[in-house]
Amino acid sequence: MLATPCLLLMLAAPPAASAEVPERLLRATQGQSQAVARLAELTDTVGPRLAGSPGAAAAVAWALRAFEADGLKAWLEPVTVTAWTRGEERAELLVGGPVLRPQRLAVTALGNSPGTAGGGLSAEVIEVRSLEEAAALGAQARGRIVFFNHAMATGGPGYGDTAQLRTRGPATASRVGAAGALVRSLATASLRTPHTGMTSWEGGASPIPAAAVSVEDAELLHRLLARGPVRVQLTLGCGFASPATVESANVLAEVRGRERPEEVVLIGAHLDSWDLGTGAIDDGAGVVMVMEALRQISLQPQAPRRTVRAVLFMNEENGLEGGLGYARRHAAELPRTVAAVEADSGAGRPLGFSVTAGEVGLALVRRLASPLASLEATRVEAGAGGADISPLQEAGVPTLSLQQETSRYFDWHHSAADTFDKVVPAELIASAAAMTIMAWQLAEAPETLPRVTSSPPVKAPPVPAPDRR
């Protein structure tokens, strides 16, 4: 039985004084936003910040300073991360078959790939379109470089499917005896641009050298293979340091709730980035949105009912230790963590939120999103939160993910082109405003979202959260 919209609105209405806050926040986060300047500072002065690297350490120090400069209570929580480094990387077509002259291929190692030994790996290339085709190669794969070639569709919806080739392709190739793997870059545009990302050796697959090739070079390999056998020399200097782990940290700050400080609304993004670009869209944009949201909330005459906690997670990209570590460290507190919201979809304008909190939760978030009408960001749909907050969701915490315009997101994602110039200031500012309003609303609303059960009543999201990595 449905309540009338009017009745629903009356039931949910917070006290009159609080109702003015979202409007005021909306004006402030748009008029006096620090988000753009902060993002320029992070990406220009710190730059790339792959987990375990000195860049990541500099980013941790920068974030702590930035929160403190905003007058917030901030602190670090230690996270041990696996430290993978890139090193030299090159690939070359070898003369023979259809290849008359050696030719460089634009490649970049995948996260967690081992390096090639000695003088590099020289092997014949064998092309497949899917994990199934790779698994079916059997003895044909032995000693070869398995080349995963599957075009990603423009716009982003194709990422969930094709990301499987990157995360699981090399392990699949290893299981049938391949000596190496090349994966067509997951990209919706390319100027000979390789896109990196994590690959996984789950299931006990023996690690083999694995790299992404640019879209152009994938098409070149495809055309050459139609002419005859093709051999590639692959040289990767990547691998894990010794010891393979480094001490790092999540960076936290919070505004204590005025009535129920023990109840927490978490707003998060990830501070680490891939090393090729400066991580402006993935996920520097999310970092500065979270910073701006907490700052604006702290500037209100009174704090919201509940605590709002900002968490900048470490190593979303290549291990998720920050997200997993937060869930472990705060396990006792998770029953009172009433919502977790992640911003990890770039710097585009806000569209709304995806929510994992059942149908009742969806309806509540729709009401809470109503002040976002002027931003045209009231679309609220069932769907996964971000990767960092997925361990919280497993513990029952309702999760939300800021949805943004992403038509060009995968042009830049995980490539050297993820840089500050791709950000349209007004769009980033609007997304920061959407995060601010939603954080305030969740922390102020009289009611809370339903907890997530192990079989949530909403449709499973099409893209599992970790695939966004």
Next chain:
Amino acid sequence: MLATPCLLLMLAAPPAASAEVPERLLRATQGQSQAVARLAELTDTVGPRLAGSPGAAAAVAWALRAFEADGLKAWLEPVTVTAWTRGEERAELLVGGPVLRPQRLAVTALGNSPGTAGGGLSAEVIEVRSLEEAAALGAQARGRIVFFNHAMATGGPGYGDTAQLRTRGPATASRVGAAGALVRSLATASLRTPHTGMTSWEGGASPIPAAAVSVEDAELLHRLLARGPVRVQLTLGCGFASPATVESANVLAEVRGRERPEEVVLIGAHLDSWDLGTGAIDDGAGVVMVMEALRQISLQPQAPRRTVRAVLFMNEENGLEGGLGYARRHAAELPRTVAAVEADSGAGRPLGFSVTAGEVGLALVRRLASPLASLEATRVEAGAGGADISPLQEAGVPTLSLQQETSRYFDWHHSAADTFDKVVPAELIASAAAMTIMAWQLAEAPETLPRVTSSPPVKAPPVPAPDRR
């Protein structure tokens, strides 16, 4: 006094039998074109072919074989080229001032740049927007890296102006004592993509290390310089081999004229390319258009009135020795070279021709272009021919340049992204057809174009030909 259009048409009308040829050629070059397959073969199996490199030598052998496979009389004419090689290249922001962490910049050496000595060049960066600003730096430039930062407009019209910064900027910086030069890439799109190109030490400037930076890195430098002093470490392994010259060749083929074989219509393109990409649009496309035009003309029941000669020039990009050498070797023949047509504007669809042959010549070319109406390629305007044929124009030869759709040309030009996948087959085929028809028409028309005088009656072209390099 103007003739009526009808009278003009009657005066210009070739014999009835010949009038059918353009229509037949138009159908054949579109229905049975080898242009696309040839371009794939050149770019995929030979790949980059910088003058003086083994790739260029392989391209010369490939082109000779290809002409012969078409049943044409083909030969080589020796050309001595300067052989510049690229080697290692990297640049890094150094910690200090606003820079908290070292950060890689995407750079590529400019053609004719010397390498950096020993451990590379470390120097403070000073930004200028023009050659004039650089020249005015005086002692401020001493020991510094002068950074030429000027945005190129989208679409191509900006190339002529901004190319001056690349061709003349480093020499200008050298004259005021700079230790090195960085030039913002001439590009209408970028995914952190540096674009190379020739720089010149004319006027006796002492060579200094000179590289292009990607558009993104140019904007990064600009933002950082607003925060404080910025130092860059530049390491370039480029330079001239010892000896600095290599024997190479122009590749020629021809169809002898049936009535006036001593009169020559030259159709040309350049066989060399920059080394970063595979030179599909610059100028593999022109090469295969010229090959296809000569092949189709050779397949006609009878040869045209005059000789059609295809010339694939060597080292248009970094020295123009092929174009200069052809003009010297054929000096005695140039008074009977009735036209030279170059295709060096990519693989886009044809728009028409630019012509340097006076107003009378323009009118004739307009009539000869009429069979191109179905290709919408009848736009005929005064303008320069290509770089390779500019020495012929100086000797009085009327020149034409195929004009093409180039809205994305400078997204790829001189970068690693100049690869076969950028070619739209139907557009390349249409441009090959336009070259074929114009070559036939010029070789068959009863009349010839007026010779070019030292002060041609047409308006000087806005972009001097060598700037297309």
